Amino acid sequence: VAKTSLTSPPWPEVKLPDPVEEAKYHAEVVQKVNKMIATGQYGRLFAVVHFASKQWKITSEDLIMMDNVLEAECGDRIRMEKVLLVGADDFTLIGRPLLGKNLVRVEATVIEKTESWPKINMRFRKKRNYQRKKIITNPQTVLRINTIEIFPCLS
Amino acid sequence: MVLLSAPRWLRNRLTDRFWRVQEVLKYARHFRGRKNRCYKLAVRSVRRAFVRSTKARREKKRFLRALWVTRIEAASLEHGLKYSAFISNLLKSQVELNRKMIADLAIYEPKTFKSLAALAQRRREEGFLAALGDGKEPEGIFSRIVHHY
Numbered sequence: 421v422a423k424t425s426l427t428s429p430p431w432p433e434v435k436l437p438d439p440v441e442e443a444k445y446h447a448e449v450v451q452k453v454n455k456m457i458a459t460g461q462y463g464r465l466f467a468v469v470h471f472a473s474k475q476w477k478i479t480s481e482d483l484i485m486m487d488n489v490l491e492a493e494c495g496d497r498i499r500m501e502k503v504l505l506v507g508a509d510d511f512t513l514i515g516r517p518l519l520g521k522n523l524v525r526v527e528a529t530v531i532e533k534t535e536s537w538p539k540i541n542m543r544f545r546k547k548r549n550y551q552r553k554k555i556i557t558n559p560q561t562v563l564r565i566n567t568i569e570i571f572p573c574l575s
Numbered sequence: 576m577v578l579l580s581a582p583r584w585l586r587n588r589l590t591d592r593f594w595r596v597q598e599v600l601k602y603a604r605h606f607r608g609r610k611n612r613c614y615k616l617a618v619r620s621v622r623r624a625f626v627r628s629t630k631a632r633r634e635k636k637r638f639l640r641a642l643w644v645t646r647i648e649a650a651s652l653e654h655g656l657k658y659s660a661f662i663s664n665l666l667k668s669q670v671e672l673n674r675k676m677i678a679d680l681a682i683y684e685p686k687t688f689k690s691l692a693a694l695a696q697r698r699r700e701e702g703f704l705a706a707l708g709d710g711k712e713p714e715g716i717f718s719r720i721v722h723h724y
Contacts, residue, residue: 434700466684468676475676477683504672505680505687512687514694517671539632542625551622 450574453511458572462508465568467526470502470518478526482565490561492530498563500526506570513570525569532562643674650681654692656699664695667702 421427456462466479472486492498503524506513513519535557544551596614602624603610603617610616648658665672670691672680681688 431703434703436700436704468672468680475673477676477679504670504676507684507687512684512690514670514691516669540625541629542622543629544622544626553625 453513454572454574456511457570457574462510462570465506465508465570467503467507467524467568468505469500469526470504471500475504478565478568480565480567483531484528484563484565486561486563487536487558488561489533489559490530490563494530494533496530497566498528498530500528506568513574520573522573523571525567525571527566527568528563529566530561531564532560534560534562536560640674643678646678646681647674650678650688651692651695654689654696656692656695660699661692661695664698664702665691668694668698670694 464479466477469476469478471484472488474486476484478484490498501521503519503526504515504517506519506524513523536559538555538557541554541556542551599621600611600614600617602621605611606617606620610620644658647661651658651661662674665677672691677688677691680691
């Protein structure tokens with residue numbers, strides 16, 4: 421039968437690779453990455469961490485400032501548990517949505533607890549003799565990320 | 576002797592007018608024209624500047640999000656994906672990175688962004704296959720094809 425413009429659908433045909441072969445390939449890749457982690461063949465690690473309702477991209481020896489109060493004294497070590505992504509030069513581990521606690525360990529220390537610079541909040545309505553001025557200083561905490569470690573427990 | 580009322584030559588006079596004026600002028604020093612020197616003009620300008628800064632603090636969030644979206648769109652187009660497809664497929668694969676992070680990864684970690692784009696593309700293809708089905712006729716009473724012989 422001759423091929424017309426309506427023989428095949430107008431969208432491109434999608435073909436997925438063979439599931440068996442794909443499973444083999446996936447297992448190979450996982451083993452390779454596990455070996456790399458176990459032998460320690462990675463350089464600097466970066467991690468994406470969900471902390472204080474924000475996401476941060478952090479490495480070791482990093483300073484982070486958040487706009488709220490932490491119930492920890494200065495000098496306390498903190499372990500951050502909600503890790504979304506960890507990466508090195510040759511591989512990245514993407515969490516769906518989080519990575520396991522036995523895979524990654526992110527340690528931080530509380531360095532400073534201060535207030536922000538005085539921000540001015542002003543409201544003004546014209547011809548009404550209405551103006552209000554308020555000076556706001558938010559409490560801030562500064563953390564230093566000490567280390568990011570990964571352990572070879574992929575499966 | 577005790578005086579019950581103050582004498583007439585004693586008046587309450589303002590002594591720190593200079594500092595009260597400086598408090599306002601210090602915020603106007605980098606303005607243009609006479610409003611960085613003259614108090615009457617400076618008061619109005621400084622008031623408008625404060626009001627604008629409070630409103631801008633709320634709009635900064637919208638502006639930054641639009642910037643991240645533009646950056647993610649540009650980066651995903653380099654890998655052959657549109658922004659809508661990229662974001663929707665990432666969310667369907669349960670990757671909960673927000674736009675700020677994805678934009679930062681696209682700038683500083685190109686290999687990671689490439690793997691995210693590949694993940695989104697693969698999820699998109701799987702979605703297409705699931706939607707298209709097997710290509711057979713649907714089972715139903717009224718939608719069953721009737722053959723006349």
